[in-house]
Amino acid sequence: MAATQQYVYPGQDEIRIEAVLAALADPVRLDMVRQLAGPGTEISCSGFDVAVTKSTLTHHLRTLREAGVIIGRQQGTTRYNSLRRNDLDELFPGLLQGVLAARR
Amino acid sequence: MAATQQYVYPGQDEIRIEAVLAALADPVRLDMVRQLAGPGTEISCSGFDVAVTKSTLTHHLRTLREAGVIIGRQQGTTRYNSLRRNDLDELFPGLLQGVLAARR
DNA sequence: GTCGTTGTTCGATGGTTGTCGTAGTTCGAT
DNA sequence: ATCGAACTACGACAACCATCGAACAACGAC
Numbered sequence: 130m131a132a133t134q135q136y137v138y139p140g141q142d143e144i145r146i147e148a149v150l151a152a153l154a155d156p157v158r159l160d161m162v163r164q165l166a167g168p169g170t171e172i173s174c175s176g177f178d179v180a181v182t183k184s185t186l187t188h189h190l191r192t193l194r195e196a197g198v199i200i201g202r203q204q205g206t207t208r209y210n211s212l213r214r215n216d217l218d219e220l221f222p223g224l225l226q227g228v229l230a231a232r233r
Numbered sequence: 234m235a236a237t238q239q240y241v242y243p244g245q246d247e248i249r250i251e252a253v254l255a256a257l258a259d260p261v262r263l264d265m266v267r268q269l270a271g272p273g274t275e276i277s278c279s280g281f282d283v284a285v286t287k288s289t290l291t292h293h294l295r296t297l298r299e300a301g302v303i304i305g306r307q308q309g310t311t312r313y314n315s316l317r318r319n320d321l322d323e324l325f326p327g328l329l330q331g332v333l334a335a336r337r
Numbered sequence: 338g339t340c341g342t343t344g345t346t347c348g349a350t351g352g353t354t355g356t357c358g359t360a361g362t363t364c365g366a367t
Numbered sequence: 368a369t370c371g372a373a374c375t376a377c378g379a380c381a382a383c384c385a386t387c388g389a390a391c392a393a394c395g396a397c
Contacts, residue, residue, distance in 0.1 A: 134363090134375075146335035150258035155355080156251055174374060185356055187375055192354095206364045206373050221334055223327020230325055231250035238345075238393090259385080278344060289386050291345060296384095310343045310394045 136194060136201065141216045144197035149217070152196035153228055157181060158189050162198065162212065166229050171202070171209040240298060240305065245320045248301035253321070256300035257332055261285060262293050266302065266316065270333050275306070275313040 153159055161177055164170070179186060190210065193199045197216065201208040217225050257263055265281055268274070283290060294314065297303045301320065305312045321329050 146332060147258055147260055147263060150254050150263075150332070154251055154254035154258050157355085159251060159254075175372085181355085182357060183374070184358075184376085188355075191375090208374075221331035223334075224331025227325035227328025227331060228250060228254070230327075261385085279342085285385085286387060287344070288346080288388075292385070295345095312344075 135203075138194065138200055139197045141197070141220065144216065144220055146221060148196040149198060149221070149224075152193050152198050155189070155192075157185075158193055159228070161189065161193065163229065163233075165199065165210065165212045166225075169211075171211045173207045173209055239307075242298065242304055243301045245301070245324065248320065248324055250325060252300040253302060253325070253328075256297050256302050259293070259296075261289075262297055263332070265293065265297065267333065267337075269303065269314065269316045273315075275315045277311045277313055 153162060157179055160179060161172075164177060165172055174183070174186060174190065177186060179189075181189070190199070193210075194201065197213060199210045200213050201210050203209075212225075214225060257266060261283055264283060265276075268281060269276055278287070278290060278294065281290060283293075285293070294303070297314075298305065301317060303314045304317050305314050307313075316329075318329060
């Protein structure tokens, strides 16, 4: 598929806590979420600082997207990813804060 | 081994967020944590309401124990398990609250 | 002692998952 | 129109994991 493919993101009511926890449990994905944690932060696929290949990175982005953790904004050939902080905070108040408070 | 085996529990400084998230991501274990969530609640191995065999339950209890989520108190042949809520709240403030806030 | 209860350990098995390389697709720029 | 950049899809592979059955160990009660 193309870089401009349109994705279906889960609605807020479709986000399940098990999927969110599983998505955050992987070290690579947790690191990606930490990089996204700053207010208003958007990171493109190639902008993440991770030690995996691009195909593996795509896999992790899909896991995060399908779990409802991130959302993407398309601009040209680049997809900018950001945290769905509002949705997650409403569903699981404190979860993201607690996860991000962990020492690295 | 015996039912009265002594276990080594991870110290608070040894609890890693990845292990906690992975432990909570499993539906069976998440359900066990929910059953433990009441203040002062202690549940023995045979006291959990789960749809798995005893050997599988032992496996889940070990995962939760090694991740630092639960701690056990031996009394006769029974081991009473409880949440390490204080330790977890200090390390990851809000995490447990957010997880337990999820609709079932 | 002999049971029953409680809980653990040990394979075995089937499913999931993290990883990669390769190939392919869309877009923008030259 | 050709090239490169940004991603994605597919197939493969190894590692992990949830599950079970069967056997085992410790304790309490009879």
